[in-house]
Amino acid sequence: MDSMSQLNKNSAGKGRNANKDKHEKILKAAIKVFAKNGFHNSKISQIAKEAGVADGTIYLYFKNKDDILIKVFEERLEEIIAEFSEILDPIEDPEQKLRVFIKLHMEMMEKNRALAEVVSVELRQSHKFMKEYVPRKFSEYLNIVSRIIREGKDKGVFRAELQPGVIKRALFGALDELVIYLVLAPKPKYDVMTLIEQSTETFIRGLKA
Amino acid sequence: MDSMSQLNKNSAGKGRNANKDKHEKILKAAIKVFAKNGFHNSKISQIAKEAGVADGTIYLYFKNKDDILIKVFEERLEEIIAEFSEILDPIEDPEQKLRVFIKLHMEMMEKNRALAEVVSVELRQSHKFMKEYVPRKFSEYLNIVSRIIREGKDKGVFRAELQPGVIKRALFGALDELVIYLVLAPKPKYDVMTLIEQSTETFIRGLKA
């Protein structure tokens, strides 16, 4: 299950010209810098330096600092959604599908700790993000889960009274908190595997008909 | 179950002198202002105005802006922990205990929307908080849950393989995400009751032996 290995790279076939490359370079630099210093303590000049461009250049590719954060989130999410779909779509059994989703989510976060920290922790530091951003991509991501729940209900595998719109959030919240713990705790007592097992077992049993 | 109604007030019998009152007034003003504008966009002068004191007065009661946020969190949490304990301690059945805890948590957040927003959203905007603060009170709060889980395991009500340290985080994350939804969503589709039911049923079933 090393399908996440490319999440940090440009999807093949896209990054052909200088523009795309610079856009990507800045995005990667931003993830690194945000993860290290947090959003508010990250300076545009640091990102520019890390990306090897001039400060002003960043504004040719992004509207402003908040925009960089949102784009990090959206563009990575887009890749993730595509990739997850590819893996999840062929799976028939909703229970198995959910198990795999949780595993994918946690492993991806674990493998991309910088991205994880940015998405789970720093993202909330952007007021614009929390209060103005219309979470299109994020909704799309959450809906991977709600679709699984609905399928499960339809097939009689999951309880009929479940509200997919509620469950998707509860599950995401649970996993996100575990990721934060993994990423921020100085010496985590539990490894990813344990976190995956515990959360998977609890949710699967909790949802089953 | 209206025991939360006093969470915003000073415990009766304490707030007799001006000091306590002013401290409390500033704390309340801060919650209001933080909830409205977010931590980073809140100005000390706004809090002072809202509290009806001079800017400088705030620094007689709090070390700095970060300190206000942390104190909001800690002092309210302390009250909440005390109050929850009073209600939860007499309950024998771990399952029932957990049901009541979820109910208490969600109802409290719902009733104190400003506090909820500060705790769930703005708190993470303080880097000092996220990366330096040793979450004593927060751990204490989470441990209400882990203790219930452990009791449940001991009594054979909850699964033996559960890791209380993982479950407490997963549950808190799930509830927190639902609170954020409730507080930030322009027109939430689900009411608190639904959120409580859905999360309670899922977790109880998920944890049961």
Added chain:
Amino acid sequence: MDSMSQLNKNSAGKGRNANKDKHEKILKAAIKVFAKNGFHNSKISQIAKEAGVADGTIYLYFKNKDDILIKVFEERLEEIIAEFSEILDPIEDPEQKLRVFIKLHMEMMEKNRALAEVVSVELRQSHKFMKEYVPRKFSEYLNIVSRIIREGKDKGVFRAELQPGVIKRALFGALDELVIYLVLAPKPKYDVMTLIEQSTETFIRGLKA
């Protein structure tokens, strides 16, 4: 020559009531605090604490912070002038008089390092002092020198072409710079005696007819 020993104390016969005492206590505290931290880095609250009074009390005895500095200067100077006169008046020979004056000045500064630092260094940090203060007392002090010069000229001991108004300043400046050196240099290479000898010899020879 221990006639300076009382320069830090209230003149006997004055300090009878509480007022005088407190005024004096604050003045002494101020000298200590100014010498240690410099005028601008000294806080009224520090002086109050050192003096053992409340912040507000200081304003019953002094108009403001600048006033304290000026009063330190003036009141101490007044004592010094009186004391110096007592010693210098009986001396007939202008040359001997000047020798004694230099000795008195340097020894006083050496014995009251805190006062020296305040007078020579910190005093200049008060803009009000440098630009608005009418240096009555200071003129009086300088005029001790100009009177000696004039006497010397009259008696034919000092050069006829000397301008007492210029010489008094040159001499004071020279001595003051040596005091600053003595007080601020981490490890002064010269002791007071050397400074006195060198400056005395140079000026006496320089002024002699």
Added chain:
Amino acid sequence: MDSMSQLNKNSAGKGRNANKDKHEKILKAAIKVFAKNGFHNSKISQIAKEAGVADGTIYLYFKNKDDILIKVFEERLEEIIAEFSEILDPIEDPEQKLRVFIKLHMEMMEKNRALAEVVSVELRQSHKFMKEYVPRKFSEYLNIVSRIIREGKDKGVFRAELQPGVIKRALFGALDELVIYLVLAPKPKYDVMTLIEQSTETFIRGLKA
């Protein structure tokens, strides 16, 4: 003897690019503003306005407010030292050398009143300067005098028992006090010429063997 006329200007041939110009412009503006209001009462925004740049621009050229003051002092002093050396080095006779030095010093201060005020008065308002700054340039300047004294002693022109390290300070102190008088006194009774003559005669006679 109009060699001082360029002390306020960049050495010819240097200030070609914008950086040097702006650095210089800010330095000049600072001298003006410091002289007018004193160091502590001068606002960065005033200096910026006077220099015709934005507030922030100042921080591209100077570390902070104290740094401006120190740089004013050091850079001007550097120019002065170089220029004085050029004039003094060819002079053989130590007595004549000292005469010229005093003349140069007083005339320079008289011609650059703003600089004089900053150097003699405001400099001492920077605590960082008085207590932390290692006065390399200033020592260099004072050593112009001690070198003359030493030469004089070697040639038997000045008294053998003179301590150059003491005399240089006494002389500087004397001249500095006269400058302060010249610059701060509302209506000085003496002109520069008189001050030069009086101090020169006194010191030369005082030092002679």
Added chain:
DNA sequence: TATGAATGAGTGTTCATTCAT
């Protein structure tokens, strides 16, 4: 007189953003 809690004016510095080149 004495207190000390409260006041609120005052400012150096940062850094996201712009724009002339």
Added chain:
DNA sequence: TATGAATGAACACTCATTCAT
């Protein structure tokens, strides 16, 4: 496109001074 020098708005915090008690 790319640069990076220049901009200037924004703000937490201090502390001399006041005044109700």
